[in-house]
Amino acid sequence: MNLNDTKVGIIGGGQLGKMLIQEAKKMDFYVCVLAPSINSPAAKIADEVIVGDLYDEEKISEIVKKCDVTTYEIEHINTDILCSLEEEGYRIYPSPKILKTINNKYVQKEFLRKNNLPTPEFEKISDLKYTASKFGFPFVQKACIGGYDGRGVEVIKTEKDFSNALECDSFAEKYVEFEKELAVIVSRGINGEVKVFPVVEMMFDHNKNICDRIIAPGRIEKDIVEKVQEIAIKCVELLDGVGVFAIEMFLTKGGRVLINEIAPRVHNSGHYTIEACVTSQFEQHIRAICNLPLGSTDLIIPAVMVNILGEEGKNGHPFYKGLEDIMKISGVNIHIYGKKIVKPFRKMGHITVVDKSVEKAFSKATQVNRILKAISLEGYKSEE
Amino acid sequence: MNLNDTKVGIIGGGQLGKMLIQEAKKMDFYVCVLAPSINSPAAKIADEVIVGDLYDEEKISEIVKKCDVTTYEIEHINTDILCSLEEEGYRIYPSPKILKTINNKYVQKEFLRKNNLPTPEFEKISDLKYTASKFGFPFVQKACIGGYDGRGVEVIKTEKDFSNALECDSFAEKYVEFEKELAVIVSRGINGEVKVFPVVEMMFDHNKNICDRIIAPGRIEKDIVEKVQEIAIKCVELLDGVGVFAIEMFLTKGGRVLINEIAPRVHNSGHYTIEACVTSQFEQHIRAICNLPLGSTDLIIPAVMVNILGEEGKNGHPFYKGLEDIMKISGVNIHIYGKKIVKPFRKMGHITVVDKSVEKAFSKATQVNRILKAISLEGYKSEE
Numbered sequence: 072m073n074l075n076d077t078k079v080g081i082i083g084g085g086q087l088g089k090m091l092i093q094e095a096k097k098m099d100f101y102v103c104v105l106a107p108s109i110n111s112p113a114a115k116i117a118d119e120v121i122v123g124d125l126y127d128e129e130k131i132s133e134i135v136k137k138c139d140v141t142t143y144e145i146e147h148i149n150t151d152i153l154c155s156l157e158e159e160g161y162r163i164y165p166s167p168k169i170l171k172t173i174n175n176k177y178v179q180k181e182f183l184r185k186n187n188l189p190t191p192e193f194e195k196i197s198d199l200k201y202t203a204s205k206f207g208f209p210f211v212q213k214a215c216i217g218g219y220d221g222r223g224v225e226v227i228k229t230e231k232d233f234s235n236a237l238e239c240d241s242f243a244e245k246y247v248e249f250e251k252e253l254a255v256i257v258s259r260g261i262n263g264e265v266k267v268f269p270v271v272e273m274m275f276d277h278n279k280n281i282c283d284r285i286i287a288p289g290r291i292e293k294d295i296v297e298k299v300q301e302i303a304i305k306c307v308e309l310l311d312g313v314g315v316f317a318i319e320m321f322l323t324k325g326g327r328v329l330i331n332e333i334a335p336r337v338h339n340s341g342h343y344t345i346e347a348c349v350t351s352q353f354e355q356h357i358r359a360i361c362n363l364p365l366g367s368t369d370l371i372i373p374a375v376m377v378n379i380l381g382e383e384g385k386n387g388h389p390f391y392k393g394l395e396d397i398m399k400i401s402g403v404n405i406h407i408y409g410k411k412i413v414k415p416f417r418k419m420g421h422i423t424v425v426d427k428s429v430e431k432a433f434s435k436a437t438q439v440n441r442i443l444k445a446i447s448l449e450g451y452k453s454e455e
Numbered sequence: 456m457n458l459n460d461t462k463v464g465i466i467g468g469g470q471l472g473k474m475l476i477q478e479a480k481k482m483d484f485y486v487c488v489l490a491p492s493i494n495s496p497a498a499k500i501a502d503e504v505i506v507g508d509l510y511d512e513e514k515i516s517e518i519v520k521k522c523d524v525t526t527y528e529i530e531h532i533n534t535d536i537l538c539s540l541e542e543e544g545y546r547i548y549p550s551p552k553i554l555k556t557i558n559n560k561y562v563q564k565e566f567l568r569k570n571n572l573p574t575p576e577f578e579k580i581s582d583l584k585y586t587a588s589k590f591g592f593p594f595v596q597k598a599c600i601g602g603y604d605g606r607g608v609e610v611i612k613t614e615k616d617f618s619n620a621l622e623c624d625s626f627a628e629k630y631v632e633f634e635k636e637l638a639v640i641v642s643r644g645i646n647g648e649v650k651v652f653p654v655v656e657m658m659f660d661h662n663k664n665i666c667d668r669i670i671a672p673g674r675i676e677k678d679i680v681e682k683v684q685e686i687a688i689k690c691v692e693l694l695d696g697v698g699v700f701a702i703e704m705f706l707t708k709g710g711r712v713l714i715n716e717i718a719p720r721v722h723n724s725g726h727y728t729i730e731a732c733v734t735s736q737f738e739q740h741i742r743a744i745c746n747l748p749l750g751s752t753d754l755i756i757p758a759v760m761v762n763i764l765g766e767e768g769k770n771g772h773p774f775y776k777g778l779e780d781i782m783k784i785s786g787v788n789i790h791i792y793g794k795k796i797v798k799p800f801r802k803m804g805h806i807t808v809v810d811k812s813v814e815k816a817f818s819k820a821t822q823v824n825r826i827l828k829a830i831s832l833e834g835y836k837s838e839e
Contacts, residue, residue: 074778074791093477096500099791099804116480116500349786349809358782367785371809372755394458398742401751402733407458407483420483425733425755 074098077361080138082125084111086408086418087144087337090345092116094353100361105134112408113144128152135161142314142360144336146174147217164261164313164360165335172310173335177215177242183330186309188302190330191321192245199233202243211244212237224280247329249321253289254340255299257307258315258355261362265308266355267300268348268368271340273319279383279416284436285376286429287343291322298328306333315356317341339378339418346404346423347374373429375436379420379443381413389413391420393442400435402426458482461745464522466509468495470792470802471528471721474729476500478737484745489518496792497528512536519545526698526744528720530558531601548645548697548744549719556694557719561599561626567714570693572686574714575705576629583617586627595628596621608664631713633705637673638724639683641691642699642739645746649692650739651684652732652752655724657703663767663800668820669760670813671727675706682712690717699740701725723762723802730788730807731758757813759820763804763827765797773797775804777826784819786810 077100081088084106092102092113103119104111114120123130125148132152135141140162153167172182183190191211196202202210214223214237225237226246252275256268272289273282289296303318310316310333317338319331341352350358350366358365379391389410397403407420422439426432461484465472468490476486476497487503488495498504507514509532516536519525524546537551556566567574575595580586586594598607598621609621610630636659640652656673657666673680687702694700694717701722703715725736734742734750742749763775773794781787791804806823810816 074775093480096477097791098789099793115502118499350788363779364782366782366787369785391458395747398748398750401753403750404734405482407481409483 074100077101077140078103078138079357079361080105080134080141081113081117081144082131082134082141082148083144084108084113085144086112086406086410086420088113089116089408090342090351090353090406091142091144091337091356094351095357097354098357100357103134103138105130110411112410115409125149132156135163140164140360142336142356146170146335150174162360165316166311166313169310169312169335173333175215176213176218176332177240179333180242180244182309183306186305188306188309188330189328191247193242195242199227199236200230203227203230206243206245209246211246212241213244215240215242247321248324250324250326251289251291251322252319252331253291253295253299253322253328254285254317254319254338255303256315256317256338256341256344256352256355256368257300257303257312258352258359258365258368259307259312260359260365261313263308264365265304266365266368267304268341268344268352269370270296270299271343273340276380279380281378281380281416282339283378283380284440285340285343286433287347287374287376288370288429290429295322295326295328302328302330306330310335314359315341315352339421342406342421343374343376343423344368345406346425347372372425373427373432374423374425375429375432376421376423377436377439377443378418379407379422381415381417381419383415386414387412389419391443396442397422397439400424400438402432402435403439458484461485461524462487462522463741463745464489464518464525465497465501465528466515466518466525466532467528468492468497469528470496470790470794470804472497473500473792474726474735474737474790475526475528475721475740478735479741481738482741484741487518487522489514494795496794499793509533516540519547524548524744526720526740530554530719534558546744549700550695550697553694553696553719557717559599560597560602560716561624563717564626564628566693567690570689572690572693572714573712575631577626579626583611583620584614587611587614590627590629593630595630596625597628599624599626631705632708634708634710635673635675635706636703636715637675637679637683637706637712638669638701638703638722639687640699640701640722640725640728640736640739640752641684641687641696642736642743642749642752643691643696644743644749645697647692648749649688650749650752651688652725652728652736653754654680654683655727657724660764663764665762665764665800666723667762667764668824669724669727670817671731671758671760672754672813674813679706679710679712686712686714690714694719698743699725699736723805726790726805727758727760727807728752729790730809731756756809757811757816758807758809759813759816760805760807761820761823761827762802763791763806765799765801765803767799770798771796773803775827780826781806781823784808784822786816786819787823 089112104117106114150170209228212225252273269288272286274284276283317334345351404423424435473496488501490498534554593612596609636657653672656670658668660667701718705713729735788807808819
């Protein structure tokens, strides 16, 4: 077997692609990426780069036809052409048909409801007043298409918020009084083999409305862990998913588990697996889509991951403040994605802190977060 | 701080360079390598490649002058030009002066003896008979210069072996009846900060006379661990070494610890650190030479590393037999270096098996070794 004779295609040039390539190169796979720029994080370390828009039919056909198997690191891509290519017999995992279910969040919710998978109550919005009368305040408005990292979501607390409401095709979700937000990575092979990673807690920076920390393992009861993993596996099996999927859930104050969102790809909530699990989510994804046996998902050490996010109102050349001080903290693993430009709340890197206990890792992560308060700028403005 | 604004140069294009780059790219360092071929393992993932001979003065000057700091992943390089460049003020770590002490094994031994560091008895060979009369049979003949992976070493068991003796500048070493062969990685910063990794056991394939397995941690008493680490640190401090060093030692049947050899670089005996330690030897080396704080060297899980070696008498396109079966064993991490050509005993990759106990990891590694019995060939011959 010669892994280098296997060409893996990745659509998307971001950090998820970069980390996929890093793991694939350990095993000497040949990796080709379709990236929007030659400076994209993934493009910088790929064996071959096709520069192009992720909706460009020709470029997508080129990468799929060139590679033995193609995957994607972002769901906002040209799904139609991928579906045609799949029908022609090209190997694309997860099946792009899944994107049709997942990319429209309302369709995703309907898929869950139809399959009796637990999710908050929801319904299409036609009239905000009517929705309010039905769901009460607060309720959550979500864009059907295009949301990402907290964008495309509005919490409508009173009638006054109607003026801030999203003006696109959207649906309302009942506001969930949650205890914690949880996430879990499920991996599934072409032959149906399934392995599930530990359940983690997601912590949010509520000012930025973006996940800023992941705690692995989540500090929850064993029966909740089992329930979460069982639901997550069911999701991926019902989707007939191949590769790695992230499922985000709410744990309600009443102890119920509700699915918030499915991502058909490696995910921010699984970055901790690089250092803390026997097999990382990235290696696992490569194994899955290449029809190789899945690796062990066991946790080997507790970890807390901290995202390095762009500061509000800042655009330009990134400067990473405090890295040297952070490196003095033992157990710290620094990942800088290599993005040329920092934008508000943009994910620029992450830091995984490992320690003997979650508590110790958490307290170190708090230290890290305090030092790495911000990404300052060296002045000059973006040309990107 | 912008790591990407730091250019790191690496002289050498092999797997050690590849793994250094993999760790450096996590943190987004810019890496330039000087490699003998564009197909060298490290060249394939570097940001910039200078193709050239590792003794080529011009090429070495080019990389050193281009980079903020330069290191090497092999000691068989042009040391003279590096020493001149260092005197001109360029940053090269470890100092190439150290290579003058280390590359001649006899000079290395004299350095140890002069500093009262324990090493087997040794002396220059001028007449084999005289040496035999002094040391008795068996004794070990070592080439002063150029030995590598078991080459340049002969065990002279009787007078009959005189005909097999090396015909170069050499010295004799008293044959050590050892209990185990041990190794340890020491890291040292520019400011003198020192961190030492766990002590490991090296196991040899005696047919091939090459290390084929590393057991971490070594199955030895705590006082031996401490003695080994203390001696190793002293070595690196006396050399005024900056970066990562590997020190190989014998543990004699009588419980003494004797230094066998020093390598002024990341080392095969430290590959297990990628999966099994908080900080890998590769990241640690980058931290050290870039004047960054050193990371924790704590072991997080026991590990056994197995080398993937070329089969005797085989040259050509490599084929990795049994990888899929090996991937079924949980805890297995596969590294394929991406060398185009397999040669007898050439290091083609390695596999690190992690598990809850050394015993479990060892038994899985034995399984791995059985499956990965050989690198077969897909027929066609080398053009390299």
